[in-house]
Amino acid sequence: MVEKNTSSKATEIPGNNQDKTLSVLSPKVNIQSILITQPRPDTERSPYFDLAKKHNIIIDFKPFIHLEGIAARDFRKFKINPASFNAVLFTSRGSVDQFFKLCDDLRAKISPDTKYYCMTEAIALYLQKYILFRKRKVFFGDGTFKGLTEIIEKHRDDERYLIPCSDTHKSDIADYLRKKKYEFAEAIIFKTVPLELIEKEIRKYDMVVFFAPVGVTAFKQNFPAFQQKNLLIGAFGPLTSQAIIVAGLRLDLQAPAPSAPSMTMAIDNFLSSKS
Known part of the structure; x- marks a missing residue:
């Protein structure tokens, strides 16, 4: 059972058979840059690069853990x-x-x-x-x-x-x-x-995407009193989503979903819906 956090405006984590927006109260942000908390793909054929070109955005990669x-x-x-x-x-x-x-x-x-x-x-x-x-x-x-x-x-x-x-x-x-x-x-x-992170560097991005609970833990260890404000947060997997909500953060995007089995597809759908 997901722990509810009254300090954030996140909804409860949907089941895997659901496909809907998680945070109806997410701020309206013109997304120009996204930080993926994973190592940079080994190949230039990664769908992340296609995604960046399609939506004319910047996608950077930086793990939060070592x-x-x-x-x-x-x-x-x-x-x-x-x-x-x-x-x-x-x-x-x-x-x-x-x-x-x-x-x-x-x-x-x-x-x-x-x-x-x-x-x-x-x-x-x-x-x-x-x-x-x-x-x-x-x-x-x-x-x-x-x-x-x-x-x-x-x-x-x-x-x-x-x-x-x-x-x-x-x-x-x-x-x-x-x-x-x-x-x-x-x-x-x-x-x-956990790697040492600089909040100023994180604030350069409009969205940060997590892929494992340990990444969320590393983030909170670096910024225990972090104020999310307009920063959008995405998560891959229910355990990562749960970790974000328990950490008191607002969850704005989750994958996998029926219409988006991968994170790149989820981001693509999210960006398309905002355009």
Whole structure:
């Protein structure tokens, strides 16, 4: 259940089957610039660049957190061998990068038959950076915890699951697997470190878009008394949306939605509706 905050003018988070504006009281802003709180895409073919060109706006990229991977010698103390698991659960692109880097450091050879369960399609597609993408081996949900558990149930075949995670991870997935009596292990393979932010730099943008609760946490740690004013805030995923509202901020845009399964589509629709 979402905690209500009377200091903000945000509505409650809609369900995944709903597709409507979240904040009817959002300020009317002529959007000229958007800050995406993720690393800049590796390819110039990213839909973000098409979006910027279509609407003649500036889109910049700046993560609010830094991931520090655990050293192989320290990980060995946990006595977990990644190669002994035939399924891996990913909840972020960062966990993908850290997992395969650690495997290289450990010289752990991951079987090509390993199955990968991903929170979103974007994470699943990102796996192509490290593996040969095979539809029968890579599965993805809709960005929700329920969506992830549904694909686990649908494709389960006596897997042993490994959950690469950070030192600030939530235990939802582990609790679910434990309740189902599935064989699994959580592996803390990286630390989430908030980056130092400058409010003046944030204020240059008309909209800031978050993709994970830890990004919202980093933002609030930098600016505990932040006054949102005319700054629009977007979120990808219900957990991120919830984190924004609990932090006392106004949520102006949320994805995924039926008409906008990706954040770029959600922003495109939002900008088109304002033009």
